[in-house]
Amino acid sequence: MITPIAVVGPTATGKSDLALDLAERLHGEIVNIDAMQLYRGMDVGTAKLPVAERRGIAHHQLDVLDITETATVAAYQTAARADVEAIMARGHTPVIVGGSMMYVQALLDDWDFPATDPSVRAKWEALLDERGVVVVHEALRAADPVAAATILPTDGRRMVRALEVVELTGKPFAASAPQIGEPRWGAVILGVDRETAELDARIELRTAGMFESGLVEEVHTLIDQGLREGQTARRAIGYAQVLDYLDNEYDLNEAQERTFIGTRRYVRRQRSWFRRDTRVRWVNGADPDLAVTALALVDSSTEKDEQEVR
Template sequence: MPEASLLPVIAVIGPTASGKTALAIELARRLGAAGRAAEIVNADSMLVYRGMDIGTAKPTAEERAAVRHHLVDVWDIHRTATVADFQRLARAAIADCRDRGVVPLLVGGSSLYIRAILDEFEFPGTDPAVRFRLEAEADHSGLAELYARLLAADPAAAAGIEPNNARRVIRALEVIELTGHYTSTLPEHRYAVADVVQIGLSLERDVLDERIAARVERMWADGFVDEVRRLEAQGLRQGRTACRALGYRQVLDFLAGTIDEATAKETTITRTRRFARKQLGWFRRDDRIVWVDATRPTAELAGALLAGPLRGLEAGRPEGRR
């Protein structure tokens, strides 16, 4: 067994519905068969919530029994999650895997979460009192008023934040109040975690759009509306992070009677497609990522990776890493 410091972190990234989970599980299975244990470290901000299963395409019980998953079902839906929380927990899980001689497979997430985990990435401080006051103001006066305040204080920051994204609007105002300025620009591409291989799943837009539509149809068929109804009874609307997840927000609007079910489904498809394109756009700016064809059969793709970018992993460290 090589030293823990020589074990790579394999990041499997790509847009929603590109097949990241299936590929990571197949890689872990093949590595395990070759005598090299591997475990999955979740980097999707919504898989951490217990009960949010169908709408997040959470790995099944069988998949999680076959390969150990970290940072799945660790918080209740009332918990407000931050990128800083995720950075701390994911880095600790990666270090734990390496200490035990296990290859960590970091899977999922937006570019922000992947970058925060893998790269040199520091966060401005936070002040619970300031945050609570701003949240109360948003509840009392409306988010539009807070966004107007952000626009006046820092037009560039406001331009990079959607007006209906309460979490980011409030965070930007908090940072401005605490530090005097806010930036949404990601830092340079410089790893804070040693020995990283990033595998990006790429596919044409029309194929991605079809996959997303099929996934949402499957969510509805699997009982997504009932899942949201059950979570609503448990307080989903009060969870400031969980209630804004794609699909969940739309079904909550349907349950509140502000839109019909067909609109909830179609809006979920449209916004998921938009989010997936943003994901790809951000990831494409990182020239450290090795891009592969996501339409290849999973077993074939895993074999090609172990014979290519991950060559030599069974016996030692992969060759040719940046």
């Protein structure tokens, strides 16, 4: 019986390397679950693994969107579930890797999405663009106080989606929340984390490396492809800060510092989100025998599941 493995957790903990190690050992294929890595051309700023470093292992859900397209959890759910099931049909092990929290839930949990309406979505996106997150948060607080209290007031895209759902369904946003239970396909969920000080140092080093490796040049190229017109891609951490730098909002050093701070803040959110999920089996990204430790957890989980079936 093939058991998919999901490798989740905060940014910069070492998920990609572990996923490759597991895929090599288990004759696996990798399914990306990082929302920004769905975009073609967004490579440096998303730490997308170059083809030459993928060890010949098939990767799915990378480079599937133009930067002018809007990434949606619902569309990802449909496409990624099809990828996982096709991989299993080939007799291979799906190794799902990434840290986009809602995308993880969409793929592994029972989550039916309310319909979307482009005109309603556009109305709230226009409010976000023209008047900012504070005004959107106020609108959400008036429409759905519970959603406003649970969604970060800086998370513009999620607030827009909540307002759209409330307007279309007449129900609170929480009514469309995923149902948490046994992960789809009996997947084993591994969480990778590190000590906070160590992780902060890795984030700072990674951020500096992105700017040194051509993030600004990448943004210049993407602007020519429509980056400024995209509703999702232009708000990605790193890309938003470089756009502000190019618009003379601040200098390059501050752009880099703001990218580091934004990434560190996002990491705290990821950690809080995934730590609430009791199904996640945690490993230390600094473990020199990380792959061995992870495989032992996978084996123990699948053995337990088989015993329960018996």
